[in-house]
Amino acid sequence: MVKRITVMPGDGIGPEVTEAAVEVLRAVARRYGHAFQFTYAAIGGDAIDQYGKPLPDETIAVCEASDAALLGAVGGPKWDQQPSHLRPERGLLDIRKKFDLFTNIRPVKAVPSLLGSSPLKEEVAREVDMVIVRELTSGLYFGEPKQRSPKSAVDTLVYTRAEIERIVDQAFQIARTRKGKVTSVDKANVLETSKLWREVVEERMTAYPDVEVEHMLVDTAAMKLITNPRSFDVIVTENMFGDILSDEASVITGSLGMLPSASTRTDGFGIYEPVHGSAPDIAGQNKANPTAAILSAAMMLKYSFGLHTEAAAVEEAVAGVLEDGYCTGDIAGEGKRVISTGAFAAQVIEELERE
Ligand code: NAI
Numbered sequence: 619m620v621k622r623i624t625v626m627p628g629d630g631i632g633p634e635v636t637e638a639a640v641e642v643l644r645a646v647a648r649r650y651g652h653a654f655q656f657t658y659a660a661i662g663g664d665a666i667d668q669y670g671k672p673l674p675d676e677t678i679a680v681c682e683a684s685d686a687a688l689l690g691a692v693g694g695p696k697w698d699q700q701p702s703h704l705r706p707e708r709g710l711l712d713i714r715k716k717f718d719l720f721t722n723i724r725p726v727k728a729v730p731s732l733l734g735s736s737p738l739k740e741e742v743a744r745e746v747d748m749v750i751v752r753e754l755t756s757g758l759y760f761g762e763p764k765q766r767s768p769k770s771a772v773d774t775l776v777y778t779r780a781e782i783e784r785i786v787d788q789a790f791q792i793a794r795t796r797k798g799k800v801t802s803v804d805k806a807n808v809l810e811t812s813k814l815w816r817e818v819v820e821e822r823m824t825a826y827p828d829v830e831v832e833h834m835l836v837d838t839a840a841m842k843l844i845t846n847p848r849s850f851d852v853i854v855t856e857n858m859f860g861d862i863l864s865d866e867a868s869v870i871t872g873s874l875g876m877l878p879s880a881s882t883r884t885d886g887f888g889i890y891e892p893v894h895g896s897a898p899d900i901a902g903q904n905k906a907n908p909t910a911a912i913l914s915a916a917m918m919l920k921y922s923f924g925l926h927t928e929a930a931a932v933e934e935a936v937a938g939v940l941e942d943g944y945c946t947g948d949i950a951g952e953g954k955r956v957i958s959t960g961a962f963a964a965q966v967i968e969e970l971e972r973e
Pocket residue numbers: 631635690691692693694695707710874875892893894895896897898899900905906907908910946948
């Protein structure tokens with residue numbers, strides 16, 4: 619299979635962790651006989667420095683000519699004083715909107731050897747394996763009018779039937795490849811948008827008789843995530859609820875450096891990036907944890923290219939390296955062997971080639 623991949627390293631540890639992910643993708647291509655072509659493009663602070671704006675037209679053109687994109691992270695103290703349209707984070711929001719990436723997918727999976735660093739009790743966090751599917755381009759963050767007067771402020775929450783249908787369909791399709799359960803999260807006892815959301819889920823579920831569906835109010839879901847996170851398979855929800863619940867869920871695994879994410883649409887194109895930021899405190903030291911970036915590359919193989927075997931092989935290789943006790947400094951502990959970003963990627967590749 620021939621695929622064109624855009625690589626946007628960004629700022630801080632972004633270049634280090636994306637390089638690790640690219641090396642792993644090169645190994646996958648060798649091992650399974652694919653041709654992946656990588657083209658580099660600037661985003662965030664890196665793009666501000668080179669082009670004077672966080673999302674240059676050159677980068678958009680490179681993405682448009684590719685099948686999927688890998689992104690590191692953006693931001694850092696150097697650009698913190700910039701006006702908002704010139705901030706690195708603007709590049710991320712703009713690229714998601716530009717490419718209509720309405721589906722944000724965040725898997726949360728417990729890593730056995732790291733359960734000790736979860737804020738939850740080990741017996742609660744053990745065997746957690748869920749995916750949060752968040753609507754990313756509509757809802758309260760984008761609804762108009764957005765207004766401010768001296769005495770009041772307005773935000774608008776709008777969802778169209780079509781916007782709900784397409785995200786719900788994505789969640790059903792993901793559930794089919796997993797344990798076959800969808801939890802739809804809303805606030806249907808109060809919000810009109812949530813009543814419509816629930817109606818659409820009820821309609822769409824008839825097309826997926828093999829998937830089990832439950833509705834849950836967002837406040838209940840927030841509680842269940844910390845009391846019984848194992849009960850979830852796929853959670854689908856609107857933009858703001860998804861923002862909050864996915865950050866809540868992200869602490870279950872105990873390290874930010876472990877969590878991948880994808881922002882996709884229906885034709886296969888997507889942007890794959892770690893959940894963590896640019897970590898300026900450790901940038902340039904070859905000690906960032908590349909796990910989230912490598913697992914983001916595995917999500918690309920799965921969701922953009924349909925390469926499920928290859929994706930599973932990468933996930934297993936990462937798990938194998940962690941089980942062998944190798945890790946980066948952020949997840950160091952008793953009996954662990956702390957290695958560099960580059961050495962971790964090399965271990966994953968060795969494991970892949972051995973499988
Ligand atoms: P952060 O995620 O960059 O760092 C938080 C803490 O976790 C730091 O101590 C950092 O060293 C550590 N950490 C994060 N990723 C790690 C990894 N892979 N390996 C080892 N340790 C890791 O969040 P913070 O400090 O709030 O933000 C730093 C910059 O990143 C800011 O400019 C912020 O705007 C930006 N940011 C960018 C995001 C993105 O590009 N998607 C997301 C979040 C923040």
